[in-house]
Amino acid sequence: MFELVVIVAxxxxxxxxxxxxxxxxxxxxxxxxxxxxxGHRGASSALALAEDPGRFxxxxxxxxxxxxxxxGAYSGTVFGDALSERLMxxxxxxxxxxxxxxxxxxxxITYLSLVIGELVPKQIALRNAEAIACAVAPPMAIVSKVAxxxxxxxxxxxxxxxxxxxxxxxxxxxxxxxEIKTLIAExxxxxxxxxxxxxxLVGVMRLADRPVKGVMTPRTEVAWLxxxxxEDEIRRVLVDNPHSLIPVAxxxxxxMVGVVQARALLASVLRGEPLDVRGxxxxxxxxxxxxxxxxxxxxxRDADVKMALLHDEYGHFEGVVTxxxxxxxxxxxxxxxxTMDPKSVLRDDGSHILSGWMPADEMADLLKIPLPAQRDxxxxxxxxxxxxxxxxxxxxxxxINGWEFEILDLDARRIDKxxxxxxxxxx
Numbered sequence: 190m191f192e193l194v195v196i197v198a199x200x201x202x203x204x205x206x207x208x209x210x211x212x213x214x215x216x217x218x219x220x221x222x223x224x225x226x227x228g229h230r231g232a233s234s235a236l237a238l239a240e241d242p243g244r245f246x247x248x249x250x251x252x253x254x255x256x257x258x259x260x261g262a263y264s265g266t267v268f269g270d271a272l273s274e275r276l277m278x279x280x281x282x283x284x285x286x287x288x289x290x291x292x293x294x295x296x297x298i299t300y301l302s303l304v305i306g307e308l309v310p311k312q313i314a315l316r317n318a319e320a321i322a323c324a325v326a327p328p329m330a331i332v333s334k335v336a337x338x339x340x341x342x343x344x345x346x347x348x349x350x351x352x353x354x355x356x357x358x359x360x361x362x363x364x365x366x367x368e369i370k371t372l373i374a375e376x377x378x379x380x381x382x383x384x385x386x387x388x389x390l391v392g393v394m395r396l397a398d399r400p401v402k403g404v405m406t407p408r409t410e411v412a413w414l415x416x417x418x419x420e421d422e423i424r425r426v427l428v429d430n431p432h433s434l435i436p437v438a439x440x441x442x443x444x445m446v447g448v449v450q451a452r453a454l455l456a457s458v459l460r461g462e463p464l465d466v467r468g469x470x471x472x473x474x475x476x477x478x479x480x481x482x483x484x485x486x487x488x489x490r491d492a493d494v495k496m497a498l499l500h501d502e503y504g505h506f507e508g509v510v511t512x513x514x515x516x517x518x519x520x521x522x523x524x525x526x527x528t529m530d531p532k533s534v535l536r537d538d539g540s541h542i543l544s545g546w547m548p549a550d551e552m553a554d555l556l557k558i559p560l561p562a563q564r565d566x567x568x569x570x571x572x573x574x575x576x577x578x579x580x581x582x583x584x585x586x587x588x589i590n591g592w593e594f595e596i597l598d599l600d601a602r603r604i605d606k607x608x609x610x611x612x613x614x615x616x
Contacts, residue, residue: 209314209326
């Protein structure tokens with residue numbers, strides 16, 4: 190009975206080492222740092238072990254190796270001989286009983302070592318890695334100090350082999366954007382995040398990746414005032430324009446002089462004052478169209494007038510950006526009643542009708558297709574033009590990344606609607 194207790198204890202101790210190894214290695218350092226800052230017992234020791242994985246893994250391997258040798262030798266000596274004697278007593282020849290007895294004992298010990306000493310402890314470690322790492326770190330740190338000479342030899346030997354192979358010693362645990370998006374999607378699926386929260390988090394990441402021209406209202410859709418126009422024309426623009434801020438130009442759209450606040454202009458007219466657009470012009474923020482959207486958001490936050498005028502490198506007016514444009518990117522909701530045309534519509538056959546103004550990165554996420562890291566376009570229309578290399582006709586098609594894109598509608602020279610069909614379904 191005592192011998193059986195010793196074997197079970199050795200196997201259980203092996204399980205502790207195996208569980209410690211996986212718990213510390215798979216723990217998130219950010220989580221351990223937070224636990225350490227909150228004074229959680231053992232978190233600092235676990236973080237120290239995770240920061241020096243070479244010494245920790247050497248410690249664990251020493252323990253597992255010694256336990257394996259002891260368990261094998263002890264079980265073979267105690268149980269192998271006993272089982273061989275019983276087999277011989279049952280009439281089995283000695284030359285058959287000895288290998289059979291030892292073989293059965295080794296098979297049983299191996300099975301128990303795999304299940305109790307490896308698989309079960311590692312499954313437990315994966316369920317709550319940080320908590321288990323904090324619990325086992327203090328005793329593992331003590332074992333590492335006791336076995337320090339052997340651990341140092343193993344650690345130095347391992348690093349020497351890494352250098353011979355030309356491999357980096359440190360582990361690069363960088364987190365990619367795709368991994369973050371996957372975590373956000375998993376959190377939404379698990380119910381940790383609401384759908385709107387998930388949409389906003391993804392929107393923040395998209396905003397950080399876009400240039401400001403990817404969120405602007407292009408010049409073709411900007412209603413502007415020409416202070417050189419007659420009063421009737423100016424009144425018509427004011428009546429038709431629902432926006433509170435209106436860009437003002439003199440003569441043509443490329444000679445922007447500022448912005449007027451429609452409310453202030455209307456209030457002066459209601460007071461019986463003459464329509465004086467020039468007297469209400471405010472200086473607007475002027476930014477290049479190459480600026481990052483996040484930098485533009487910061488500039489808008491600090492600006493007195495919450496509208497920025499975008500110009501290209503030649504000084505041509507490209508469009509405007511407002512906090513509403515930033516909000517639309519973050520939330521995915523259109524803030525202008527005139528742009529409530531949906532970005533995409535899923536049809537029963539699995540194809541999608543896409544609006545030409547739909548952001549290209551949102552289209553890529555929807556269709557699960559890659560986009561070039563460096564590109565000059567920001568919309569689906571620009572994506573199709575980059576592929577076709579000419580202004581298409583209605584009904585014209587192109588194929589890329591397993592999808593077929595068909596032009597459904599044109600608005601003058603602007604691509605308005607595109608049908609995206611997966612090629613395997615089209616066939």
